[in-house]
Amino acid sequence: MESKVLMKGNEAIGEGAIRAGCQAYFGYPITPQTELLEYMSHWMIELGRVFVQAESEIAAINMCYGAAAAGARVMTSSSSPGISLKQEGISYMAGAELPCVIVNVVRGGPGLGNIAPAQGDYFQATKGGGHGDYRLLVLAPASVQEAMDLTSLAFDLADKYRNPVMLLADGLIGQVMEPVHLHDWTPQFVAKPWALTGAAGREKNVIKSIYLQPEKMEPHVQHLQRKYAQMRSDEVRYAEMMVADADIVLVAYGTASRVCQTALKLARSEGLRVGLFRPISLFPFPIQQISDLAKSAKMFLVAELSSGQMVEDVRLAAAGKVPVHLVSRLGGMQLTPEEVLVAIKELGGNEGGAN
């Protein structure tokens, strides 16, 4: 049965996890994701599932490692500085091919930074983050509804690829309250014959990421790369608004994309041909779609709450066919639709992007 309730983003992420059959949650308090920890502390125990408030983010991700090794659906969550601490464990999980959902409710940085919404962790999330040659599948919600839906999806994808999946939200998505449809998710459970369950009636299983001989490590890393290639082919997700006739295509994800939606309406009301392209999967990045848009649009304007990180991927995808510009605020400051509109006009939006 579906019903609509008012929820905070952090709570919706927790609910999405519970509905996806999350069996164990391990976390540590940090603003602005703490409500997620609190939500799980109540409901996981209520439902007879595993909840542990760990002694650190490092311990939490390693508890995930253990529970995932035992075959369970597991999740941890944190915010930027805490996600930095988890990188060791994330790298080990990618290497050992353990499914896990990791939520990053991003705040301003670097360092302790602040607790305002930001997007400065894009590189960390999409380019590996920890040491070694690996990727995470990264999903970026732009609403509370999407935060819940993508969290549930993340569990299925983690199992499907035996790989950690990151939900890259931000302080606004985590804190804002919006109405959400509580979906009835049917988890796509997969068999896990590799899991540690006690070697009864079978050969022993070993979960590890060490391959001391380079001759054995290379095929292992090549196997990982084949999974990432499969993700690039099958898991690209995005949304578009009015791109068909657009001279200027805004490119933004998460909270920045919501600002751009309003900017787009303002621009259209002034007769400017502006569209919006919103990557939902940040890895795999929608390279082909942006490459295609580069044939019809005159330029891209990337809007980010960082000094410009995703803009590099947009430039790679545009491959020099059209200019790629950036409008951004830093350090937890928010973009306004008016600021984006000014940028559109400065780029020649008034003249149909002829500049």
Add this chain to the structure above:
Amino acid sequence: MKVERTEIESRQSWREEIVYQRPKALSTTRTHYCPGCTHGIIHRLIAEVIDELGIMEQTIGVFPVGCAVFGYDYFNFDASEAAHGRAPAVATGIKRIYPDKMVFTYQGDGDLAAIGTTEIVHAAARGENITTIFVNNAIYGMTGGQMAPTTLPGQRTTSTWQGRDVAIAGHPVKVSEMLATQDGAVYIARTAVNSPANVNRAKGAIKKAFKVQQAKLGFALVEVLSACPVGWGLAPKEALVWITEHMIPSYPLGEFKATDEVKAIVG
């Protein structure tokens, strides 16, 4: 050759009872341990205990970063690698999913008493129902003999060339004494494998620690003073004497904690 074999077979014919053989839980993989290293003895004790308790198919081991990093190759049960020092957190994750499986960590002194101090203290404080075998050889063996948190004052290592100066490098960490103060820890014992008698006592402590977990009493840890002849620059026999003369006076053997429940159930 043929004659010799016949002689051996004829002698075996009256000796029907097998008194010593490889435990089932121990694999046939040749270990990478240095000559005189006592990791092999400790591995064997664990395997014997697992055989005797009949729990090989219910056991999940968690192995460290350090000399025992390939520990999972040497046993015949499910096992996981853990990042350096994180074995108690990994074991917590496994145990919470499978409360009825036998979950243990095998950790050295660098892994447990330096980089992993947080994880072991909090696993003990939570009363996590896991067993930890803590191998203390007072040195970083895998990386070639640097100072460990358990290195003795005055002990020479490759990072304390003049001997550990406590004014510069601080004091040894007394793990068993420290963890015995935690309410969640129900059984804490320090043993050594420097003599046949002590090897037997170590096995008894390991067995007790596994039984504590079977009875779901809480956190149990057995510290084992272990020889590292190569790291110490001693012959294997001298290394065993060094345990007696130097380690045991600093790290006294015995039970540091055994709650009434532990005493009652294990006996």
